[in-house]
Amino acid sequence: MTQHPSHLLCFLLALVLALSACNGTVDLTELNSQELTAKMLPESPTNAFANNASAAALGQRLFFDKHLSVDATIACASCHSPDHGFSDPRAFSVGVRGQLGGRHAMPITAAAFQRFTLWDGRADSVWAQPLKAIENPREMDLTRLELVRVIADRYRNEYEAIFGVLPQLDVTPTRGKPGMTEWDALPTATQEDIDRVGANVGKALEAYERKLICADTKFDKWVRGEASLTTAEENGARSFVEHRCARCHSGPAFSDGEFHNIGVPSTDPGREAGLPQLLSDVFNGAGLFSDDTTSGQVKLAEAATETATTGAFKTPSLRGAGQRTFFGHASHQETLRGFIEDIYRNGRGGRDGGRDGRNATIGALDPQLQGVFVPDDELDDLVAFLHALDCPSAATELVAP
Numbered sequence: 001m002t003q004h005p006s007h008l009l010c011f012l013l014a015l016v017l018a019l020s021a022c023n024g025t026v027d028l029t030e031l032n033s034q035e036l037t038a039k040m041l042p043e044s045p046t047n048a049f050a051n052n053a054s055a056a057a058l059g060q061r062l063f064f065d066k067h068l069s070v071d072a073t074i075a076c077a078s079c080h081s082p083d084h085g086f087s088d089p090r091a092f093s094v095g096v097r098g099q100l101g102g103r104h105a106m107p108i109t110a111a112a113f114q115r116f117t118l119w120d121g122r123a124d125s126v127w128a129q130p131l132k133a134i135e136n137p138r139e140m141d142l143t144r145l146e147l148v149r150v151i152a153d154r155y156r157n158e159y160e161a162i163f164g165v166l167p168q169l170d171v172t173p174t175r176g177k178p179g180m181t182e183w184d185a186l187p188t189a190t191q192e193d194i195d196r197v198g199a200n201v202g203k204a205l206e207a208y209e210r211k212l213i214c215a216d217t218k219f220d221k222w223v224r225g226e227a228s229l230t231t232a233e234e235n236g237a238r239s240f241v242e243h244r245c246a247r248c249h250s251g252p253a254f255s256d257g258e259f260h261n262i263g264v265p266s267t268d269p270g271r272e273a274g275l276p277q278l279l280s281d282v283f284n285g286a287g288l289f290s291d292d293t294t295s296g297q298v299k300l301a302e303a304a305t306e307t308a309t310t311g312a313f314k315t316p317s318l319r320g321a322g323q324r325t326f327f328g329h330a331s332h333q334e335t336l337r338g339f340i341e342d343i344y345r346n347g348r349g350g351r352d353g354g355r356d357g358r359n360a361t362i363g364a365l366d367p368q369l370q371g372v373f374v375p376d377d378e379l380d381d382l383v384a385f386l387h388a389l390d391c392p393s394a395a396t397e398l399v400a401p
């Protein structure tokens with residue numbers, strides 16, 4: 001390509017950011033970083049507290065509180081480390097009682113951009129996700145019933161000021177979540193009261209997570225005309241467009257938010273198992289605790305039509321990818337270059353479904369991988385470009401209520 005940088009810029013923006021930047025509909029260059037982030041960040045209609053400052057302040061305290069785990073040893077931040085862009089520098093996270101998980105803990109700095117959260121998208125919002133980590137026996141292993149007690153003991157005033165009075169829990173057992181006989185014996189109305197607290201904890205955490213967006217990278221500055229890219233970075237940007245990375249790594253987060261099987265070596269069924277869980281989840285956007293069931297239903301109806309879900313995982317955001325220490329849902333590569341070489345160069349995915357004859361370990365490769373192939377001599381530049389998406393260091397000071 002021999003385009004003038006400004007044309008390339010428009011070309012890239014149109015493709016990568018999926019904004020109509022070239023015809024002047026959105027003039028990105030006139031926005032400062034905060035405005036740009038605000039414009040890019042989608043609304044979260046199923047959470048009425050998503051932009052509530054008090055909820056964000058509560059969410060921040062919850063995020064760092066180890067009392068959200070059964071033995072008070074693990075906080076959200078234990079696996080989503082602020083010092084590592086809110087992701088886990090380890091291949092697999094360690095939960096309560098030293099237990100190892102089976103997927104990489106991705107950063108949460110792009111969660112608010114996503115239509116679905118988690119690698120298999122079994123949550124359709126950011127707020128529906130936390131209770132899954134809290135109740136996961138390998139992660140935090142606190143039940144929703146214990147969670148209500150933690151909130152009542154430690155956060156009663158803050159919680160009630162935002163979400164209203166906490167339920168009275170004098171008569172209920174100690175531990176309780178669906179599947180436990182103690183829980184199943186509770187009256188439906190009590191179960192609903194408890195579930196609502198779990199949903200609200202999620203909504204406060206989402207309000208906080210919306211403030212952790214990875215923005216203002218060198219790339220964003222370049223878009224605003226405040227920084228220039230090196231020749232290597234510009235060449236890498238060209239490779240990114242030419243080799244069709246933006247087919248899936250599109251939009252402001254460099255993720256289409258959809259699910260693809262790109263042949264990462266693992267036998268994890270991914271979306272195939274995640275989709276039915278999402279559709280039957282009481283915390284989904286069409287459920288009792290959603291603040292906008294209409295939009296929730298629309299999203300679920302779309303999800304229900306997905307096909308070829310076996311071995312498909314959510315396209316990760318590439319913001320901050322260069323700062324990660326493990327890549328792919330199963331952490332099978334330790335460097336950005338190694339991942340690109342393995343998947344998009346040696347052709348696990350790549351040309352004709354596997355240059356060296358390899359194919360998907362489970363399910364079938366996504367047809368959108370056809371023609372995706374990065375030549376050896378472009379790898380360094382591509383990696384350089386992705387480093388232009390490195391996130392500025394995380395702000396961990398308390399958000400003002």
Ligand code: HEC
Pocket residue numbers: 063068074075076077078079080093094095096101103104105106107108110111114116117118119120126129130131133134138139140205
């Ligand atoms: C024991 C480690 C561990 C703990 C504790 C933990 N997480 Fe995670 N988190 C993970 C792993 C592993 C994944 C990916 C799991 C998957 O996709 O199945 C993940 C995924 C996520 C995602 C999805 C991001 C995306 O883009 O889809 C969000 C959001 C998140 N966690 C937030 C939280 C919050 C909030 C808490 C505290 C309530 C928490 N996590 C506690 C390990 C952990």
Ligand code: HEC
Pocket residue numbers: 240243244245246247248249259260261262264312313314315316321324326327328329330336339340344366368369372373374382
């Ligand atoms: C067909 C859709 C698709 C295309 C095209 C595509 N990717 Fe991906 N990419 C994905 C998915 C899905 C994953 C996660 C797969 C997994 O873990 O199972 C991923 C993972 C990655 C990761 C690892 C990120 C992390 O945090 O684990 C990088 C880096 C990456 N892609 C870069 C690229 C580049 C560079 C290109 C172009 C050469 C490209 N991708 C083309 C869908 C795609």
